[in-house]
Amino acid sequence: MTTTTPLRVALAGLGTVGGGVIRLLDANRDLITRRAGRPIEIVAVSARDRSKDRGVDLDRFAWIDDTRALADHDGADVVVELIGGSDGPALTLARATLAAGKGFVTANKAMLAHHGLELAQAAEAARVPLKFEAAVAGGIPVIKGLREGAAANAIARVYGILNGTCNFILSKMEAEGRDFAEVLAEAQALGYAESDPSFDIDGVDAAHKLSILASIAFGTQPAFADVSATGVRHVIAADIAEAAALGYKVRLVGVAEDGPGGLFQRVHPHLVPIDHPLAHVTGSLNAVVAEGNFVGRLFFQGAGAGDGPTASAVVADLIDIARGEYGAPYAMPAAALTAPSRADSGERRGRAYLRFTVQDKVGVLAEIAAAMRDAGVSIESLIQRGVTAEGSAIVAIVTHEAPERSVAQALEKLRGSQSLAGQPMWMHILG
Numbered sequence: 001m002t003t004t005t006p007l008r009v010a011l012a013g014l015g016t017v018g019g020g021v022i023r024l025l026d027a028n029r030d031l032i033t034r035r036a037g038r039p040i041e042i043v044a045v046s047a048r049d050r051s052k053d054r055g056v057d058l059d060r061f062a063w064i065d066d067t068r069a070l071a072d073h074d075g076a077d078v079v080v081e082l083i084g085g086s087d088g089p090a091l092t093l094a095r096a097t098l099a100a101g102k103g104f105v106t107a108n109k110a111m112l113a114h115h116g117l118e119l120a121q122a123a124e125a126a127r128v129p130l131k132f133e134a135a136v137a138g139g140i141p142v143i144k145g146l147r148e149g150a151a152a153n154a155i156a157r158v159y160g161i162l163n164g165t166c167n168f169i170l171s172k173m174e175a176e177g178r179d180f181a182e183v184l185a186e187a188q189a190l191g192y193a194e195s196d197p198s199f200d201i202d203g204v205d206a207a208h209k210l211s212i213l214a215s216i217a218f219g220t221q222p223a224f225a226d227v228s229a230t231g232v233r234h235v236i237a238a239d240i241a242e243a244a245a246l247g248y249k250v251r252l253v254g255v256a257e258d259g260p261g262g263l264f265q266r267v268h269p270h271l272v273p274i275d276h277p278l279a280h281v282t283g284s285l286n287a288v289v290a291e292g293n294f295v296g297r298l299f300f301q302g303a304g305a306g307d308g309p310t311a312s313a314v315v316a317d318l319i320d321i322a323r324g325e326y327g328a329p330y331a332m333p334a335a336a337l338t339a340p341s342r343a344d345s346g347e348r349r350g351r352a353y354l355r356f357t358v359q360d361k362v363g364v365l366a367e368i369a370a371a372m373r374d375a376g377v378s379i380e381s382l383i384q385r386g387v388t389a390e391g392s393a394i395v396a397i398v399t400h401e402a403p404e405r406s407v408a409q410a411l412e413k414l415r416g417s418q419s420l421a422g423q424p425m426w427m428h429i430l431g
């Protein structure tokens with residue numbers, strides 16, 4: 001049944017995502033009213049610069065200069081925060097909104113990674129919704145999928161491609177042999193990148209998202225500080241070419257596992273076998289794989305960034321709230337989430353890709369092979385290629401399965417070697 005009492009929304013942040021939310025609510029107004037059972041109406045907005053042309057008519061909304069005041073805006077039932085930043089005005093607004101007994105919707109994974117537990121406790125205490133579908137993997141309904149759809153399962157592992165900017169960069173480098181910096185500028189122009197793009201390229205944004213996913217998948221308190229994160233800054237065109245020659249694609253993958261040794265969370269560039277579904281995720285797409293003990297392998301894929309897909313997730317949360325369909329923000333009440341212990345990655349076994357830029361001189365390969373042998377790491381395949389004008393060459397190695405501690409020992413032994421030019425690259429092979 002459709003009622004005429006609207007869900008009244010105050011919107012903070014009118015950038016890529018905020019603009020997308022206004023456009024989506026305009027374009028799909030009737031459909032959303034029928035689905036939600038009542039209209040969803042923006043009543044007030046706030047952003048840094050009132051005069052900026054955003055291509056949408058803002059005159060129909062109340063303009064509030066002080067973003068914090070949206071929390072107490074009499075006309076609003078729910079606040080949507082699309083400003084960004086883990087602390088500062090976004091966190092002030094979140095705390096004030098929940099304290100005022102209003103629902104809160106956000107796309108802000110940085111804030112949730114740092115303060116998600118506190119905010120969930122505040123929302124539960126006030127019995128109001130806190131929803132964040134847009135914060136993880138943009139438009140993909142992966143929070144809903146894990147929190148609701150897979151709620152009956154024990155999940156042992158969740159992993160995926162969680163940053164659209166990095167995936168866009170890697171797949172452009174792969175398809176077009178383009179330069180890193182040039183492709184990053186394109187991703188920024190398309191609205192995919194964070195305001196500080198080092199969060200994207202250094203793996204921090206994916207780590208924020210992974211910590212949220214792990215919490216939902218495993219019923220553990222968010223533990224962002226325990227995510228080890230490396231980004232794509234040091235991936236070079238030769239890595240992508242050698243990976244292809246060996247039958248792999250390079251992808252930035254976040255992996256979380258809940259095992260007897262504790263909670264393991266890592267974001268790192270991986271070699272993904274060409275026949276794995278993640279190898280076919282290109283551009284700004286994201287994908288998440290979750291392994292449930294009854295459902296089996298779930299694979300979610302879709303647009304991970306951009307105005308339309310992210311707005312789709314924000315408005316889906318608003319529709320749930322308008323319908324009165326929401327529960328604890330995570331997959332269980334905040335008080336039931338357990339405090340995880342951090343697993344030791346040195347104990348993990350896996351295959352590794354190692355790339356060395358070497359001086360092309362007698363004995364280099366023997367030195368690398370000896371370091372591997374002494375650490376007990378056996379070589380599966382090795383390619384040496386391309387002597388440059390400076391006389392250096394690329395040596396790319398794939399190892400047999402070995403403990404990560406042993407691979408680290410081999411690299412430690414080679415540290416400072418006169419035969420190597422620059423730092424070796426270590427990528428894990430997704431198994």
Ligand SMILES: NC(=O)c1ccc[n+]([C@@H]2O[C@H](COP(=O)([O-])OP(=O)(O)OC[C@H]3O[C@@H](n4cnc5c(N)ncnc54)[C@H](O)[C@@H]3O)[C@@H](O)[C@H]2O)c1
Nearest residue numbers: 013014015016017047048082083084089107108305306310
């Ligand atoms: N862009 C994407 O594809 C995407 C996808 C998923 C999640 N997100 C998240 O959504 C949020 C917004 O991202 P975006 O890409 O739309 O950012 P953006 O930079 O395009 O927009 C940010 C908006 O916040 C406003 N703002 C900044 N500081 C403010 C302040 N102190 N007070 C009031 N307003 C302020 C700006 O004026 C602007 O309107 C971030 O948390 C981001 O991580 C973005």
Ligand SMILES: N[C@@H](CCO)C(=O)O
Nearest residue numbers: 163164165192194305
């Ligand atoms: N900067 C993020 C936006 C989506 O969260 C990305 O590139 O994935």
Ligand code: NA
Nearest residue numbers: 133136138140
């Ligand atoms: Na999502």
